[in-house]
Amino acid sequence: MNGYGHHPTSPYGPTSPYHEEEETFELTAPQIYRNPNSFDFQFQDSVPSARPIMPIRPGHNQNYSPPEYSLPWLQPTPRMSGGPDSFPNTPYESRSASPTLVRIRPVSAACHRPSHSRGRKPYATIPMKPTKLTQVSVAIKQYQNSQLQSAQSLTNLVDTPITPSFAKEWVQTGSGSIARLDDRDDVDIWKGWKRWVFKFTPFLTFTNTGLYLFYLGLRVYCIIMAQNAAGFSYAGAWVFVAIEIAVAIPSLMHNCWTMMALKKRGRAKLRLIGNECPTVDVFITCCGEEDEVILDTVRGALDQDYPNDRYRVIVLDDGRSASLEDSCSQLAMTHSNLFYMAREKIPGKPHHFKAGNLNYGLEQSLMLPGGASQFMAALDADMIPEQEWLRAVLPHLLVDPKMALACPPQLFYNTPASDPLAQSLDFFVHVIEPIKDAMGVAWCTGSGYVVRREALEDIGNFPLGSLAEDVATSTLMLGKGWKTAYIHEPLQFGTVPEDYGSHLKQRTRWAIGTVDTAFKLKFCAWGDAVKQMTIAQRFSGFLYATLSLYTLLLTASLFAIPIILLWGKQLVAYANQDQLHWLIWACFASTIANRLCEFALFIPAGYHTGQRGSRYQLWMSPYIALCIVRSFLLPKWLGGQTQAFKPTGSLGSTLNERDTNLRKNMFVRLRVILFNFMALFHFAFVYVTLVAVAISSYRCFYTESGFKGIVICLITHAFWPPLTFLFICSSLWTPVSYAIDPPTMPQREDLLIRDPKTGVAHPTKKSKKIAFGGQAAWFEFQYEIATIVTVLIFVYSFFF
Template sequence: MSAYYHNSPYGNNPQYANNGHYPNGNNNSNSNSTNGNVYGGNGNYGYGEEMVEFDVLDHDHGYGNDHQYLNNINMNDNNGYDPNERSQVRSPPKPIRPGLSPTEDMGSPGWPLAATRRGHDRQHVDSFASVSSTPAGSRSGTPAFARYFPAPVQYQNNQSFQSHQSLTALVDQPPSPLYAKDWVQQGSIARIHDRDDADIWKGWRRVVFRFVPFLTFANTALYLFYLGLRIACVILAQRAEHATFAGAWIFIALEVSTAIPSLMHNCWTMWSVKERHRPKLRLTGDDCPTVDVFITCCGEEDDVVIDTVHAACDQDYPMDKFRVIVLDDAKSSSLEASTRQLALTYPNLHYMARTKIPGVPHHFKAGNLNYGLEQTRLMPGGAGQFMAALDADMIPEQQWLRAVLPHLLNDPKMALACPPQLFYNTPPSDPLAQSLDFFVHVIEPVKDALGVAWCTGSGYVVRREALDDIGNFPLGSLAEDVATSTLMLGKGWKTAYVHEPLQFGTVPEDFGGHLKQRTRWAIGTVDTAFKLKFCLYGDAVKQMTGAQRFSGFLYATLSLYTILLTASLFAIPVILMWGRPLVAYANDEQLRWLIWACFAATMANRLCEFALFIPAGYHTGQRGSRYQLWMSPYIALCIVRSFFLPSWLGGQTQAFKPTGSLGSALEERDPKRRKNLIRRLWTILVNYMASFHLAFVYVTIVGVCLTSYRCFYTQDPANFRNIFLCLITHAFWPPLTFLFICTSLWTPVSYAIDPPSMPDREELLQRDPKTGVAHPTPSSKKIAFGGQAAWFELEYTVATAFTIFVFVYSFFYL
């Protein structure tokens, strides 16, 4: 085990600084007031009588009579939220023997390590304290913690966590010798680099990315010109032919529908003209603020959770300044036992499980987090100045806390700072677009530059006083992270995005888990938008800036837009089977101008995509574009059910739920245990409703074949010009929109036929043989280039080459 050894001697009696004495009455300053929380407050989390138990972990592992305490709050009920939610500088470590507690005064409130010295008489706890049957926010009696620890300090109601005051003691200290370089500023916060993402992408990529706002503007302008020309030509053709070109109008509507998401993103990415200036910082020394690290879990595999817990305990941070608290919403006895065992090495590790009464809303992850917030007020030393949260599968890097906290300490109005969510088990080519690379490497930095950084759900650190201001985590939302950061912005707080690779988790390993995760995110985002009036007006958002309001409106609207996009997809096979022209014009001159405008708009779009996708990778951006199409039917269905259909018509507020009964998981990414092809196809096509995607692709292909046959049948076979013009105006108008849509919607089917193979999770990790701490291997942190990515690149190349061919052809034969 590696830990921090403090210079002050260990006394015979461990000093428990700031142990809380909790008077009778209400210890929750938010239980009777919503504090602007549009979700109805958080005073009652739906549990009645709670039994708080302080167990003694009795062990003899070579330490004599040493023993350590693990906070164990026993609850019941296994209902919970979905588990799929989801260059280090370190002082030379010296080991701390289990059973010893550092007593050095670190300048800011510290906590006692839950241990006693070897040679002391053991304290046997033969009973646990009973807390009266009142909500957690209004307890009476003396908590069990107060029975076993002295209580010299009182934490009163409406306590203010002035965490920014800890900077007073920090900035007067010289930097650590390990940071003694010319770019390190004096003080305990080291400025490592002028850009926090300096190690992620650099060089020529940054130069090209600077042109994104101008390329985006040009791309949007050319597309609008092309669209206007299309509409004008249809009108002129109708006047010349005295007929209505319904197919042309439908095709225009379809193109606009598929282009709107890109246009809306274009409007946002043009804001990247505002450069982002967030430096790479590190908190140095041992004089650090106190942090409660919550690890929320609910039914995940024990080894996955323990790897996260182990890495969280192994932080490069003074052990007496942070606690790691496992919030188990499934009350797993095996996880509790594993946590107890690990607590023998890390005395700052605790396990908690809340009571969830059947029939009483427990508010999923938000309720679990709020429970943890209330319980930390009752622990020795009281609540930490900051709270951090990790998903059960998200393994933090050792410098995680030291990298994120300086951004909060530098600004007393900074409420929350979060790093990107990255993953180490993404399969080659990422066929389902499960990585969040485009969002975390492109969208979030732009949002951060405009002061609109969202909480990404894991790895974030938040100021306790900011949480108090909004009434803790908002209840009643499936996207508590987005709702939390939005409410903080509405209260005038700031949020930051730390663009460093500081945590790595796992993506869902099956198709159904991916659908459930993404539809839940979409429902949560839309639900939050409705409750906050799309961030346009209301008391909850009254202190938001214009950019913050626009961001909240944009991303909620994009989720709702999937309904219109899904409906418009039906138009493609209809007009192809109908045999009407997709493009109408009155003469060859108009057709020539249409081809030229189409070529300009397509080339501008390709160039803009290349520059915009650079921070995340070109192929990542392309996967995101395809994902928007094939995932739209699922998101649209769930949104309609959740917000528009009454219950008697099937309305229900939940993520995507497969039809029928699934006998067992497909295990499609395990080459040894995956189900056979027939089983995979049946499950994904029937239970997961991908039959819609299959039908769309095949009907569209049939329509293209029929239209092509008509062109060869109705035109003179010797007249290539007329045949070619018929083909491009009836089916093959550049840049072959039907091909891009068909290959995108084919994704679930191709995934069922040929799912990617992934090794066991352990093969993706590097595990320290001495400590057992595991971190992802360098190769597992990157998405490998696979056959599917090559296929889509070939398709894109063919479509672009065809557009160029038609453009050149127009100069000689029109």
């Protein structure tokens, strides 16, 4: 939420070298082969071409004899520790798919390669140990995995829910079973009266959509009637209607999607208990982030309530940091399941950023002792997992053999009060993603997800040549008939970018990646890549791609309001007083219905979170539109290239605007944000619009006589409810207000609770929530003013 920065789902630290390197993208490479089922993406060859820069850290017996395909640099080092059963020597196709697996037939000593593993050397000859039956009654369903019948999963859950204390002792209460803790996975996030109100969302949305369409139709009818009566064209009114329609498009599209929330989401809250657990390779991808940030994620991953011999933590360091390598070596002395890898990146040859790093990890894990695990999990460098992360996500894959991927929300612990730049993504993760999950089209949001290795191989591993490899991955899986799940539990917490420039770069990269992926997937409308998608899944893919493209229209429409007002034309045309009455009444009904709909829809994320998202769409649209034009419309000889937003000029240092000790003074911040980060457009737009409103209002007082005439003139020119210019100006002013008064945040360490013995750190309870600040109060005040004015105009309409 796109290289090492992805689609709307997961910020990367601003110091990553990828943020500089990925300004130019090469989508093809000589050493990459084209998978015949991969449309325009490319996938790496199955034979790894790069090697770690240090021996992989211990996770196996020192006396282990590597299989025939092992390389010399994979030999164990003297520091390696762990018993002979520390990680079973079984390839991932032969490991238990669930803790209650019963072997259907004996497996020969030599495990056969699956048919989709063409080009790989045979797996090692490994004796298979039968798994033991669970103590709880479960039904076992056989699942055919290519030539090897080894992937099976639970179909029935434990009858009696178990309430764990989330301490390490609780995992010993059972032996290989799944507990159903609640019928809803989000039971701890929001409950009570909020759920009752949210149930009315589809009906309120339907009402709101109907009233708004009626209002727009009435506007068009009245303009036509006014033109017929007056004998001339109302150009200003036509332009204003076009603006209203343009601004309404994303809302109407979201409304259509929201009405699908009528379909009940039935994702239960599950926990995997006991020690009979499937094996997992946890990849931590990093590239130049601060060592302490990465190590907090590593320690959190090593501190899972999960048997140490059933999962490995593999640090995939694309920054080749010597200090990080040394720190991992130290940790590996006490954690035998920790490994460090760093691929060699040859200058001039595309390395495909995060997707290439993940594919490298997939290939190298095949050569680890015991082969690859059946499941792969991934964490961003800054995402600290909660202790129950694996036990909470894996059951959703185990109960359904066609479930390819399960992903929890990305949450953050360093979001400033009021979240002035709308960095939290709360509306997306708490409202949009659960609705998408109910429709069977949950996205991979880039971090914290667990994926079935078989499903990854079915699509040729992570697709290359895309800035949104996570979205592309989950979409390709859906196109192949697999399922994806969204686990609505707070299971990981990371950091948002701490400066304005990094935020712009991150979000524009997400938008470009989403559009680029949509083009390659033909907007999920047709093609072999999406042939097994449902109608709802295709509509979702189309919707979120077109919303990014829509910023072009939205940005162009912003210019219309000040132009019309300076032009001196009225925004609303009508033939007689009755038509004006009906227009005001329809506008009032639509506005109030929209307010009620927003209140109900935003409840899971918080009302103010939804409002921030609406403002964010406006002030970010010029940046996204500019990058889309550069990436997809401009030819190269005119400066066109696929890249995220890039500041103009040369910046000698960052602004450090959230650090009271290091931040630049206000004049430097204003200069950099207005000129280098092109917020001068926002500044000019707001002032031109306010001047236009003042001039238009002056004309009403100058040309009209009497209170009634002046009020009607004001209403039909600048102050037509719900004061659209006020909402747009306050939204576009965001970069300027941020430069003048940026939020202050404490040091990262102050937001964490750290175990002094183990060094494991988790965010404080307070830091996990976004505080209500003065900016949120100011925006709410403006919103209420606009609503009150709408009500007053409605009441006054009965007296003229």
